[in-house]
Every structure is written in structure tokens, then in C-alpha cells.
Amino acid sequence: MFSHSYRLPLLALASAALISTGALAQDTDTEDEAAPEAAQEESAAPDDAASAEEWPANAPDAPEWCKSKWGPEDQIGAANLLSPELALAAAELVTEGKTYSLGVEVNKDTPAFGPRSWALVINQPGQTGGVGLGPTNTNYNDDIYMGYVGTGSQIDGLGHIGVDNVYYNCHKNSLFVLADGLTRLGIENVPNIVTRGIVLDMTDHFGEEMLAEGTAFNSAEIEAQAEKQGVEIREGDVVLFYTGWLSLVGNDDERYITSEPGLGLDGARWLIEKNVIAVGADTWGLEVIPFEEGTGVFEVHQELIARNGIYILENMNTEELVADGVSEFMFVLGHSKMTGGVQAIINPTAIR
Numbered sequence: 001m002f003s004h005s006y007r008l009p010l011l012a013l014a015s016a017a018l019i020s021t022g023a024l025a026q027d028t029d030t031e032d033e034a035a036p037e038a039a040q041e042e043s044a045a046p047d048d049a050a051s052a053e054e055w056p057a058n059a060p061d062a063p064e065w066c067k068s069k070w071g072p073e074d075q076i077g078a079a080n081l082l083s084p085e086l087a088l089a090a091a092e093l094v095t096e097g098k099t100y101s102l103g104v105e106v107n108k109d110t111p112a113f114g115p116r117s118w119a120l121v122i123n124q125p126g127q128t129g130g131v132g133l134g135p136t137n138t139n140y141n142d143d144i145y146m147g148y149v150g151t152g153s154q155i156d157g158l159g160h161i162g163v164d165n166v167y168y169n170c171h172k173n174s175l176f177v178l179a180d181g182l183t184r185l186g187i188e189n190v191p192n193i194v195t196r197g198i199v200l201d202m203t204d205h206f207g208e209e210m211l212a213e214g215t216a217f218n219s220a221e222i223e224a225q226a227e228k229q230g231v232e233i234r235e236g237d238v239v240l241f242y243t244g245w246l247s248l249v250g251n252d253d254e255r256y257i258t259s260e261p262g263l264g265l266d267g268a269r270w271l272i273e274k275n276v277i278a279v280g281a282d283t284w285g286l287e288v289i290p291f292e293e294g295t296g297v298f299e300v301h302q303e304l305i306a307r308n309g310i311y312i313l314e315n316m317n318t319e320e321l322v323a324d325g326v327s328e329f330m331f332v333l334g335h336s337k338m339t340g341g342v343q344a345i346i347n348p349t350a351i352r
Contacts, residue, residue: 066306075186078276078278078308090194099349100350104153106118106345149343152315155311156312160305193311196329198238199322201322209244213259235274238313241262245281261288262285263279272304281314284315318350321350326352331349
């Protein structure tokens with residue numbers, strides 16, 4: 001379903017993106033010059049849910065499901081739960097000082113959802129033919145990343161998933177999504193996340209080395225495995241699931257990216273009730289695929305992100321944590337703050 005054959009060559013993709021962005025800007029300028037009155041009339045229409053100057057959550061007809069419990073100006077969702085107390089409590093879990101890298105290596109061969117792909121170009125500006133700079137012949141290399149941020153280990157920001165063009169805290173697609181960045185819910189707003197992390201070994205629960213695609217875990221399975229590992233999921237936690245699915249990368253990329261075991265809708269709603277900050281797994285999309293019967297396309301994403309402001313962490317490498325028998329740890333995540341970004345490539349650290 002999500003085969004590599006859908007990918008565009010990266011250079012062509014980059015060129016197309018630049019062209020399309022320019023075209024969008026040009027079209028916008030033309031429309032603004034040609035029809036300013038129409039734009040004013042549309043903004044003033046009494047049946048609009050919101051204008052560009054008004055927060056959508058303040059609009060009289062904004063649906064209740066999308067409103068943030070932290071108020072109409074909230075842009076960080078569950079990250080509001082972060083506190084010095086959570087960080088200090090997490091620090092108390094550090095008894096050995098051992099650190100674990102939870103990110104995966106990313107390159108042009110990394111399997112990724114849909115059209116996503118990735119490439120790296122190294123250049124040496126002003127040094128054609130190996131010419132050095134200045135009297136000491138200084139040389140340097142620069143690198144250019146070209147591709148989708150949603151490749152490899154990533155955090156899905158609150159501007160990533162919507163429901164019928166409405167996103168977290170009732171932000172309407174037409175009011176905040178621009179070709180050159182989001183004007184609300186940008187990834188730059190997300191604070192560094194330092195809190196207690198939990199990893200649940202779902203292979204242990206099901207008695208398998210690697211869970212099969214389409215295997216869903218919901219509240220019953222999550223509760224049972226948490227009890228087996230002797231951990232309680234609490235408010236402010238980051239909860240990660242180990243399925244063994246990452247072991248397919250480099251061995252059977254096609255299988256890896258076309259389906260996966262994962263979180264079911266009931267399990268997502270159970271975690272929401274626990275007031276967690278983020279949920280992640282060692283899979284490319286967190287939720288079970290094929291989707292559960294009666295469940296919409298990426299409805300778990302919609303439930304966590306759009307409806308509740310809970311972040312999703314994908315392609316989390318928790319194999320070493322599980323091998324060491326670790327259930328809880330200090331979780332530390334800092335990400336690149338690209339203004340208006342939707343997602344971020346990440347390499348969180350677990351410390352025990």
C-alpha cells in the first residue's frame with residue numbers, strides 16, 4: 001500500500017517543492033491584488049467559524065472536541081503537564097547513569113511512509129578543484145539535507161493531523177497552514193520534554209519475538225503488561241511500546257512500511273485518560289495497520305493529536321532498554337526548533 005515506488009527522486013522533489021511554493025506565493029499575490037474586496041467580504045461573513053484575527057477556539061460555533069483544556073491560546077497540548085517536579089521525579093530514577101539512544105540511523109534507504117524520502121549532499125563552498133581558503137589553505141565540508149522530516153525517528157507535532165480540516169485547539173486548515181510553514185502549532189513551540197518514560201514489552205505479552213502486522217494492543221493488553229512489569233502509567237509519562245518491528249528495517253523494508261502491529265483506538269483512549277504527554281513505538285506509524293475494523297484512517301493519530309494534544313513518537317529504538325529489563329527511566333527529548341515546522345527528527349535519550 002505504501003510502496004517505495006511512490007517516491008520521487010529527491011532532487012526532483014526538492015525542485016518541485018521550490019517551484020510549487022513559488023507558485024503558491026505568486027498566485028496568492030495575484031489574488032490579493034485582483035480581489036481585495038472579495039477577501040474582505042469573506043473575512044466579514046457572519047457564518048464564518050473564525051477570521052484570521054480570531055483564535056478558532058474562540059469562535060461561537062467551534063466544535064467542543066477540538067478545544068484545549070488549557071485555553072484557546074494553547075499551542076503545546078499535553079506538554080503543559082511538564083514541570084520541574086516531573087523532571088526531578090524522573091531524575092530519581094537514575095541509579096546507574098547508563099544512557100540509551102532511542103533514535104535510529106537515517107539515510108537514503110530508510111523506509112518511510114508514502115512519498116517520503118531522504119537524501120544527503122556534501123559540498124565544499126568556494127573550494128572548486130580543491131582550492132583552500134586564505135593563507136593557511138582552510139578547507140571545510142557542508143551538508144545539505146533534502147527530504148521529508150517525517151523520516152526515521154520523529155515527533156509528530158500538533159499541526160500534523162486534523163479531522164476534516166480542523167486541527168488541535170480548533171485551528172482551521174485554511175487559517176494556519178501555509179506553504180512556508182504553520183502560523184500556529186509549529187514545532188518550535190514544543191518545549192524540551194524531561195519526564196518519566198515507560199517502555200512496555202508487548203512481545204513479552206504476546207509471547208512472540210516480533211509481533212505480526214495487524215496485531216493490536218488495547219487497554220486490556222496494556223494494563224496486563226504494565227502489571228507484569230510492575231509499573232503504573234501516570235500523568236505526565238511518556239509511554240513507549242516495544243514490538244520488535246524495527247528488526248525488519250534493512251531486511252524486509254517492504255513489509256516494514258506496508259503494515260505494522262500497534263496501538264488500537266481503545267488503547268489510545270485509555271492512555272488519554274491517564275494524561276500522558278506522548279506515546280511512541282518502534283514502528284513507523286504507532287497504530288495498528290491494517291486498521292482495526294470500524295476504525296478510520298489513522299484515527300489513533302486523530303484521537304491523540306487532534307483531539308487531545310498528545311504527541312506521537314515514531315521509530316523509537318527501545319530494543320536495548322528491553323534487553324536490559326528496563327521498564328521506567330528518565331526520558332529526555334530536545335528537538336530542532338524550525339519555525340512553522342510540523343514534525344522534527346529526534347534522538348531522545350533514556351537514562352537509568
